[in-house]
Amino acid sequence: MGRQNASSSEGFILVGFSDRPRLELGLFVVVLTFYLLTLLGNVAIILLSALDARLHTPMYFFLANLSFLDVCFTTGSIPQMLYNLWGPDKTISYVGCAVQLYFVLALGGVECVLLAVMAYDRYVAVCKPLHYTVIMHHRLCGQLASAAWLSGFSNSLIMAPQTLLLPRCGHRRVDHFLCEMPALIGMACVDTTTLEALAFALAIFIILTPLLLILTSYGYIARAVLRISSAVGRRKALNTCSSHLAVVSLFYGTIIYMYLQPANAYSQDQGKFLTLFYTIVTPSVNPLIYTLRNKDVKEAVKKVLGKGRAQGQ
Template sequence: MDGSILKTPQQKNCSTLLEFILIGFSDVPNLQGFLFVVFLIMYLIIVLSNSFIIIITRTDPSLQTPMYFFLGNFSFLEICYVSVILPRLLTSLYRQDRSISIIACATQMYSFLCLGATECLILTVMAFDRYVAICSPLLYPVIMNNSFCIQLATGCWVFGVPVHIGFTYWIFSLPFCGSNQLNHFFCDVPPVVSLACWDTLMLEVVIYVIALLVVTVPFMLILVSYVKIISTILKLPSATGRAKAFSTCSSHLIIVALFFGSGIITYLRPKSSYSAVTDKFLSLFYTVLTPLFNPMIYCLRNKDVMIALKKFLLRRFML
């Protein structure tokens, strides 16, 4: 029997797409030049400021601790993360060429998903580090030894690699019908899946499961860690000690709130409430604003980082 008669008319009309058109911010044509300058400045700030953090956490003797080891990893991750998104967006704004091939789109999505999973895990590991330091200070040097820190960091970086290969392949194996216009500024999962003309119910279930495992579970672990951390801090006899502990943790909590808050809303809200405008706005938080605010928050709220940064800049100016 000819299998084509089992297909719906919509599925019969599906054609193989060779590229998508990223709509991005084309709905505000008069602001294209302005947006290019804004995103270029933001990208340069993100790369330079996070690079400073990487350098000082690697070279300053006072910052050779697990907390700053993970902060250096996090800053390097932020550079990689934003470099998957912004260069492509800047090219589109400058050349007004919004087309992106299917392979390039799949590569961008895969890289974005892997780095996003790594960010979730590194933020969780950073919370675990603060938990051990504050709740079990005597055991801290034993637990958070150099070998264990390297193993944790390596695990964070490689966890998402195999998981998202099959997931990305599945998404781009779907038939796409009708319009190839992707109402987003990069190849994120919800807008790409919304263009598929096949039944995506099973895929949507998998998206929720992966989001729960990669986003919600780490977020809950971070919350549990901070409940115990705050409980321990409140029991400290010294007001100075409590203030210092809160100051150390607050920077991390702000980044967690920005990244996880926008990510959870994007990937776990019902499909019926999907809005391209809302999705683009939320995506800016975890793709651009978190990498932008990370160095500012950690430098402005962390005296050790500020002192190390001043020493680094003074050495360079003295030369």
């Protein structure tokens, strides 16, 4: 018990890629670049959604939520990662690790549910366009966004303490550069079958159920698109959904591998690179995916920049 208390007071050592110091320096530059791009892109979307009246729609309300989530997610994990990549000190305090684990789990869960909410929004836009404004009213949008945030944080409230309280027999070395749940469970010196079963059950609720809702929504959308006779109409419907589908594919492709397999089957090196992908790449490309082919956002940028220039003159 004394050794466990000692490890709690001393914190943890995030091993990361410390066995490859040259790789660490390159990763520092890459991670810092992507972090700055994430902040720039997502803060821009939040500001545009607030400043331009044309973007005061359910789609951009949920997109602003997603951007805020990505800013919080990266800010909760990347500064610590940069600190550990930059120098020889790889430590993180026990409290720091607990906070990081809680928010990584919580915000990951929020994104799963939020992407399902956004899929429902696209379903209503394509399949029930005449009733869109009636169905997706402000109150419902607020309730759906609140449900996404509440479900993610509730899931983490269950799993984070259970993971942190596992006996580790004095082990402090986390074979990762974040306090990730699979890596922390893998450090335990007791049988973790029960906890893994609980994690899997909650993952079905927080990961697979939203994914099933997304696939169902897109099943109805695909059927509606096939019924559209004009090529222009089909293209417009597909453009409405293509950005969201790209984000869903990027996010779920990595998150399912990370959290829906037993800890003993977890490959640390693969896990590290996948974590890098959904921690730094996905949040930075989300704004690009949503804006590159989006005329409304492009017009909003021109309008805001035009106002700035006019005020400057």
